[in-house]
Amino acid sequence: MKTGFSVKRKIIQFIAFVLSNPFVGNFRTGRLYKGPWKYFCNPGINCYSCPAAGLSCPIGSLQAVNGSIDFRWSFYVVGTICAFGILLGRAVCGFLCPFGLIQELIYKIPFPKRKLPRWARYIKYAMLFIVVLTLPVIITNAAGMGDPFFCKYICPAGTIEGGLALLLVRPELRPMVGSRFALKIAIAVLTVIGCLTVARFFCKVLCPLGAFYGFFNKVSLVRLSTDESACTSCGACAKICPMDVDPSKDPNSMECIRCGKCVSACGAKAIRFGKQ
Amino acid sequence: MNRRKLLAIRILTAAAAAGMIAYGIFRGELSLVLNKAINVCFECIGLG
Numbered sequence: 001m002k003t004g005f006s007v008k009r010k011i012i013q014f015i016a017f018v019l020s021n022p023f024v025g026n027f028r029t030g031r032l033y034k035g036p037w038k039y040f041c042n043p044g045i046n047c048y049s050c051p052a053a054g055l056s057c058p059i060g061s062l063q064a065v066n067g068s069i070d071f072r073w074s075f076y077v078v079g080t081i082c083a084f085g086i087l088l089g090r091a092v093c094g095f096l097c098p099f100g101l102i103q104e105l106i107y108k109i110p111f112p113k114r115k116l117p118r119w120a121r122y123i124k125y126a127m128l129f130i131v132v133l134t135l136p137v138i139i140t141n142a143a144g145m146g147d148p149f150f151c152k153y154i155c156p157a158g159t160i161e162g163g164l165a166l167l168l169v170r171p172e173l174r175p176m177v178g179s180r181f182a183l184k185i186a187i188a189v190l191t192v193i194g195c196l197t198v199a200r201f202f203c204k205v206l207c208p209l210g211a212f213y214g215f216f217n218k219v220s221l222v223r224l225s226t227d228e229s230a231c232t233s234c235g236a237c238a239k240i241c242p243m244d245v246d247p248s249k250d251p252n253s254m255e256c257i258r259c260g261k262c263v264s265a266c267g268a269k270a271i272r273f274g275k276q
Numbered sequence: 277m278n279r280r281k282l283l284a285i286r287i288l289t290a291a292a293a294a295g296m297i298a299y300g301i302f303r304g305e306l307s308l309v310l311n312k313a314i315n316v317c318f319e320c321i322g323l324g
Binding site for chain 1: 277282285286289290292293294295296297298299300301303304305306308309310312313314315316317318319320321322323
């Protein structure tokens with residue numbers, strides 16, 4: 001049972017990763033997939049400038065529309081995120097996000113492991129409300145267009161999946177490398193080091209999409225619940241939780257990514273995961 | 277939270293999400309999303 005759940009989750013993560021990035025052959029030329037699937041947003045973070053990507057990145061799309069000349073708010077992208085959110089909440093992070101899987105694989109590399117201070121988790125809300133939703137709308141050029149600030153200055157997924165991949169296969173792009181790319185590489189390196197040390201570092205600290213989905217955790221269809229009469233308060237669930245949540249006290253915390261490790265760890269079978 | 281209230285929140289949120297998606301498509305956001313996604317976004321990946 002214990003192994004079964006984690007293996008099933010990992011299989012779903014790998015399937016989601018492959019379905020998000022089916023055009024692996026594009027790495028030979030560095031060209032992007034240009035078909036109609038890119039009308040749709042990936043539920044998780046996955047750079048649409050990655051040659052293998054088959055869907056649009058929701059955070060990139062949100063900033064593209066919010067920073068456009070015609071619109072200041074993307075109903076389409078926000079509606080899509082709300083639809084995924086009300087169904088799955090942050091189970092998207094635990095099961096479907098390609099960058100989440102990458103982080104989990106990096107964390108498996110032997111390296112000294114640490115926990116983050118609680119305040120660090122609030123940074124991602126600043127990323128969502130200030131960097132993603134506000135800056136592209138209020139800082140615009142003469143034509144009225146705003147930059148995708150999160151992608152442009154921060155997103156390590158874009159640097160790794162898009163920037164580095166394209167620079168490797170398209171040498172003509174290399175003269176475009178400048179100080180901004182150096183900044184993004186520095187953030188990507190810090191993120192990788194963070195992911196070696198802290199479980200799901202990017203999800204905890206930086207991810208604006210995870211912050212968005214977190215608001216749905218208390219009402220989403222897929223949730224955790226704790227049977228307080230069965231709980232022995234042994235603390236096993238809180239100890240194993242990679243997101244530093246105590247599921248016995250707050251099973252639907254905004255931080256919970258529904259990885260299900262607490263369900264497997266609970267000897268009293270007091271925690272239930274699924275459609276509720 | 278009782279089950280009726282939870283159900284109401286879920287239905288309202290799902291309806292709002294569907295409405296937002298439909299309205300976004302109606303006013304032409306899809307072409308912006310596609311256009312951004314099918315061309316290399318140099319600023320998104322830190323180049324340019």
